[in-house]
Amino acid sequence: QVQLVESGGGLVQAGGSLRLSCAASGRTFSTYAMGWFRQAPGKKREFVATIRRNSGIPHYADSVKGRFTIFRDNAKNTMYLQMNSLKIEDTAVYYCAAGGGPLVLVDSGRVDYWGQGTQVTVSS
Numbered sequence: 001q002v003q004l005v006e007s008g009g010g011l012v013q014a015g016g017s018l019r020l021s022c023a024a025s026g027r028t029f030s031t032y033a034m035g036w037f038r039q040a041p042g043k044k045r046e047f048v049a050t051i052r053r054n055s056g057i058p059h060y061a062d063s064v065k066g067r068f069t070i071f072r073d074n075a076k077n078t079m080y081l082q083m084n085s086l087k088i089e090d091t092a093v094y095y096c097a098a099g100g101g102p103l104v105l106v107d108s109g110r111v112d113y114w115g116q117g118t119q120v121t122v123s124s
Contacts, residue, residue, distance in 0.1 A: 002026045002113045004096045009118030012086055016122070020081040022096030022115055030054055030074040032112075035105035036081045038092035038120075045095070049081060050105040059104055064090075086122045093117040 008020040020036070035050035049060045049070040058070045069082040079096065096115035099105045 002029075002032065002098050004098060004113055004115035006094065006096045006115040006118040009094060009120045011121045011123060014086060014088055014122055014124055016086050017082070017084045018086065018120060020083070020094055020096075020118060020120075022079040022081075024077045024079070024096075024098065026077070029077040032098040032100055033102050033105040034070075034072060034079045035097045035099070035111075036070065036079075036094055037097055037108055037111075038090075038094045039117075040089075040092040043092075045108050047106045047108070048094070051079065052103050057104075059106065083120070086120075088122050088124055091120060091122045093119050 003025040005023045033053045036048040037045050038048050039045040047061050051058050051070045067085045072079040095117045097111040098113040099110050100112050102110050
């Protein structure tokens with residue numbers, strides 16, 4: 001069992017930055033593929049970024065590539081999402097996710113554990 005707790009969301013102006021954190025319980029954190037998904041009002045939950053278990057290789061959705069950075073600290077059982085050059089369309093609830101099966105986590109159907117979500121609002 002893995003519990004995920006996000007923090008770091010908030011209100012920011014367009015062009016600004018935020019860093020999200022995801023603290024995970026359990027001693028097998030490094031063996032899970034980790035990822036961030038987001039859901040805007042009236043839209044489906046979508047993939048944002050993922051980081052491979054063990055290797056730490058990141059992958060990004062095209063919409064955030066070059067602006068967001070995902071990284072993990074296995075010693076602290078924590079994953080981060082550094083979000084720069086934020087746009088209004090980045091406004092959503094952001095969810096931390098963990099999956100024990102796949103190497104990377106791009107499909108929400110492969111997620112084993114979800115965090116409670118943290119709101120990110122980007123204003124003009």
